[in-house]
Amino acid sequence: MSPRILVIEDDVDTSDEIAALLTTSGFETRRSLDGGEGLKLALSEPFDAITLDRILPGYDGLEVVSRLREAGRHTPVLMVSALGDVDDRVAGLRAGGDDYMIKPFAPVELLARLEVLLRRRSAGEPQLLLRVGDLELDLVSREARRGQRRIELLPREFKLLEYMMRNAGQMLSRRMIFEEVWEYYFDPGTNLIEVHVAKLRKKIDTPGEASLIRTERGSGYVLDAP
Amino acid sequence: MRLSELWRTTTARLTLLYGLVFALGVPVLLGAVYLQSSIYLTQRIDIVLQAAADTLERVPRPELPRRIEEAEAINGSLAVFGLFSADGRWLAGNLTALPAGLPDDNKPKELPLTPRARTLRITVRSLPGGETLVVGRDINQLREMRAIIASASLWSGVTILVAGLGCGVALSIAPLRRLRSMQAAAQDIAAGNLKRRMPISRSGDELDVFADAVNYMMSEVERLMNEIKGATETIAHDLRTPLTRARAQLHRLQQAPEIGAADISRVVGEIDTVLERFRALLRISELEARERRAGFSRVDLSDIARQAVDLYQPLAESQGVNLSLGPLRGVMVEADPKLLFEAVSNLVDNAIKFSGASRGPGGRVVVSLGPDERPAQIVIDDNGPGIAEGERLAVLQRFYRSEDKRLIPGSGLGLSIVAAIVRLHRFELALQDLPVGLRAVIDCTDPTEGLAELPPER
Numbered sequence: 186m187s188p189r190i191l192v193i194e195d196d197v198d199t200s201d202e203i204a205a206l207l208t209t210s211g212f213e214t215r216r217s218l219d220g221g222e223g224l225k226l227a228l229s230e231p232f233d234a235i236t237l238d239r240i241l242p243g244y245d246g247l248e249v250v251s252r253l254r255e256a257g258r259h260t261p262v263l264m265v266s267a268l269g270d271v272d273d274r275v276a277g278l279r280a281g282g283d284d285y286m287i288k289p290f291a292p293v294e295l296l297a298r299l300e301v302l303l304r305r306r307s308a309g310e311p312q313l314l315l316r317v318g319d320l321e322l323d324l325v326s327r328e329a330r331r332g333q334r335r336i337e338l339l340p341r342e343f344k345l346l347e348y349m350m351r352n353a354g355q356m357l358s359r360r361m362i363f364e365e366v367w368e369y370y371f372d373p374g375t376n377l378i379e380v381h382v383a384k385l386r387k388k389i390d391t392p393g394e395a396s397l398i399r400t401e402r403g404s405g406y407v408l409d410a411p
Numbered sequence: 412m413r414l415s416e417l418w419r420t421t422t423a424r425l426t427l428l429y430g431l432v433f434a435l436g437v438p439v440l441l442g443a444v445y446l447q448s449s450i451y452l453t454q455r456i457d458i459v460l461q462a463a464a465d466t467l468e469r470v471p472r473p474e475l476p477r478r479i480e481e482a483e484a485i486n487g488s489l490a491v492f493g494l495f496s497a498d499g500r501w502l503a504g505n506l507t508a509l510p511a512g513l514p515d516d517n518k519p520k521e522l523p524l525t526p527r528a529r530t531l532r533i534t535v536r537s538l539p540g541g542e543t544l545v546v547g548r549d550i551n552q553l554r555e556m557r558a559i560i561a562s563a564s565l566w567s568g569v570t571i572l573v574a575g576l577g578c579g580v581a582l583s584i585a586p587l588r589r590l591r592s593m594q595a596a597a598q599d600i601a602a603g604n605l606k607r608r609m610p611i612s613r614s615g616d617e618l619d620v621f622a623d624a625v626n627y628m629m630s631e632v633e634r635l636m637n638e639i640k641g642a643t644e645t646i647a648h649d650l651r652t653p654l655t656r657a658r659a660q661l662h663r664l665q666q667a668p669e670i671g672a673a674d675i676s677r678v679v680g681e682i683d684t685v686l687e688r689f690r691a692l693l694r695i696s697e698l699e700a701r702e703r704r705a706g707f708s709r710v711d712l713s714d715i716a717r718q719a720v721d722l723y724q725p726l727a728e729s730q731g732v733n734l735s736l737g738p739l740r741g742v743m744v745e746a747d748p749k750l751l752f753e754a755v756s757n758l759v760d761n762a763i764k765f766s767g768a769s770r771g772p773g774g775r776v777v778v779s780l781g782p783d784e785r786p787a788q789i790v791i792d793d794n795g796p797g798i799a800e801g802e803r804l805a806v807l808q809r810f811y812r813s814e815d816k817r818l819i820p821g822s823g824l825g826l827s828i829v830a831a832i833v834r835l836h837r838f839e840l841a842l843q844d845l846p847v848g849l850r851a852v853i854d855c856t857d858p859t860e861g862l863a864e865l866p867p868e869r
Binding site: 267268270271272287289291341367369370371372373374376377380381383384402403 | 676679680683686687689690691693694697701706721722723725726728729749750752753756760828
């Protein structure tokens, strides 16, 4: 069954676009143009995730998410906002949002973030060993191996690899990586994350082996078994 | 300049008020002096009169007329003596008739006018033989003094009022003239001449203080207006370029028989550029609108430097730039760590970009903490092409990009973001020449430490 997404967004054009994007990507969508109605829907029907505009008529985004949490619903919420300051992000996450994305955004980024949220929800038990193809990451001994070869990683590279392996097969945008791995929320520029990923890739792939990290042009990176 | 306007000035009103107080005060003062001295003089006269009367009272009766004559000779014309029989007949002395209304006790009394228009102070004694002895003194001088003082009060009052009016007018002319020129300046500014400033007389009076404050405000307004104007122009220019390109490409695609994915991603790339600039622009407005000190805490500058070098090391390597850390030591400042890191990142990013572009593999960037303990600084040195002195101020403004560097990718807003962050912290950003390359310094001394928050004194 395809995941059901509730889109709460007051701008009709943006809402149309998000819905179209989600439908073509195989999601089932419901839409709501204002906060109060959106909240009612979220409370009455099961959804796998919600995209929620921060500024809405009726209840605003922060109120919707905090009421949803008060009602004991843990549906993952991706907040979408034109307010990009760190304080706004903190407010959004504190109210109960699971991720925070700044407008304007690329459609693939919205999809990627939603996928990560859905995956995090279905992750189940905490894993001690991550495995993608012949690449292994031991979260207890903090060791990485590819086949028999041990890979030496700096702490930040470890964190980057962990994030990518947890979301294996999923496109991760530069911004998502920067936010998750470095925990900074400004625009890192085009090349900065690129070179970090390239460096990690060099450590993971040796000549002759199939590359595990794929670059999606213009949008981000995917780590996947070949 | 009309008189009615002059009267409305504070100076004129104050001068007039002072004049009025003086005009009223002088008669009061003179009156008090008169009252005190007349009381004093009267007492003196009374003592003398009593003494004279006592002396004459004790003189044996047969000798009395002679003694009265002697006393008259000694005391002169102001003294009055008179001896009258029990039935009121004159016996001796220069007082020829017994005045009406004589006091019957021994207390001296002032008598109204006698036929010769004299005012007398008189004491009366009844002698054992039934005669009446009158001893008195002409006190007309007291009366005259009273008249003198009254007229002095009147004239001084009038003089003071007139002088006050004159001074008020005279003193108001200069401030009113200055007010007029300030008014003219204000109208000129309102009409759009933002370069105009309030005239200042250099006397440092309250009008100057005010004019100074207005001028400071106007400089800020002018700076902001220029910034907005400059920003609007550059935004229009910088956004038009990618949009025009995107439009041209779309137009071409419209005509093309078939459309490849590469064509579309080129257009998307152009539009991404526009969006990136918008995002940076919004970021700057956010920073500028932000409440200061919202996320502030104690931050170790060496942590910031270390993290920035860690983050940018791979990028530097990929450009063949040698990125290194200078000697570090713990320097704590009060700052928003995320924002300060963003600022330093931007500077390091720029340094790598420019030294890499101009030097290739010979590029070098050093992040250090400045030579001294105080002021606390983060210093980023590169050996890139530097920035021409004339352009240094401009590069800190929104969207400015040195003309010959347009080939290097970027929103052109990095330094503006740095400048906005630095302004938010009240730190200072300086761009300095090195023998080869550029030094960017964020001076993290809080200028408000130990200082009141005032506009700079002139």
